[in-house]
Amino acid sequence: MEECPDSFVRLDAALPTVLVAAIALVDIEGRVLIAERPAGKSMAGMWEFPGGKVEEGEIPEAALIREAKEELGIDVSASCLAPFAFASHSYEKFHLLMPLYLCRKWDGLIVPQEGQRVKWVRPLDMGDYPMPPADLPLVAMLRDFI
Numbered sequence: 760m761e762e763c764p765d766s767f768v769r770l771d772a773a774l775p776t777v778l779v780a781a782i783a784l785v786d787i788e789g790r791v792l793i794a795e796r797p798a799g800k801s802m803a804g805m806w807e808f809p810g811g812k813v814e815e816g817e818i819p820e821a822a823l824i825r826e827a828k829e830e831l832g833i834d835v836s837a838s839c840l841a842p843f844a845f846a847s848h849s850y851e852k853f854h855l856l857m858p859l860y861l862c863r864k865w866d867g868l869i870v871p872q873e874g875q876r877v878k879w880v881r882p883l884d885m886g887d888y889p890m891p892p893a894d895l896p897l898v899a900m901l902r903d904f905i
């Protein structure tokens with residue numbers, strides 16, 4: 760029988776679950792936008808899918824529409840957000856639950872609003888960029904899918 764992969768889930772740690780919504784913007788050449796986490800934030804210098812914490816009373820799609828505007832200056836509509844996969848990963852202080860949505864259509868030009876660097880990268884080349892450990896299974900799924 761096939762072995763199960765290593766688990767990054769800590770069942771016994773009583774961690775709070777934090778819901779973060781993330782977006783994979785995909786261009787016509789199949790590249791995906793990643794953004795560098797700004798200095799001062801946790802995991803600064805790592806490359807991530809844009810997005811952020813879902814606030815109280817907010818649904819993930821609304822959080823992404825808000826974050827796409829706040830972080831990248833673009834307008835995304837809920838109908839252009841396709842649920843793709845999710846990460847479930849225990850960090851030291853919290854458990855991250857992060858749905859990733861694909862989006863191929865948005866309005867406006869991408870202009871990083873927080874001084875962060877952004878890059879269009881083929882999923883096959885994402886290994887060249889350090890990403891949070893929670894993202895690695897998502898990158899593998901993007902490689903298979905895009």
Ligand SMILES: Nc1nc2c([nH]c(=O)n2[C@H]2C[C@H](O)[C@@H](COP(=O)(O)OP(=O)(O)OP(=O)(O)O)O2)c(=O)[nH]1
Nearest residue numbers: 779781800801807808809810811812855891893894
């Ligand atoms: N946006 C995003 N966050 C990720 C990814 N992978 C990953 O582990 N995370 C973690 C890092 C953070 O602990 C958390 C997201 O929090 P954040 O600090 O970006 O949240 P935010 O945009 O709402 O910003 P803020 O409230 O901290 O100002 O999720 C990813 O690909 N994208």
Ligand SMILES: [Mg+2]
Nearest residue numbers: 809810811812
């Ligand atoms: Mg963020």
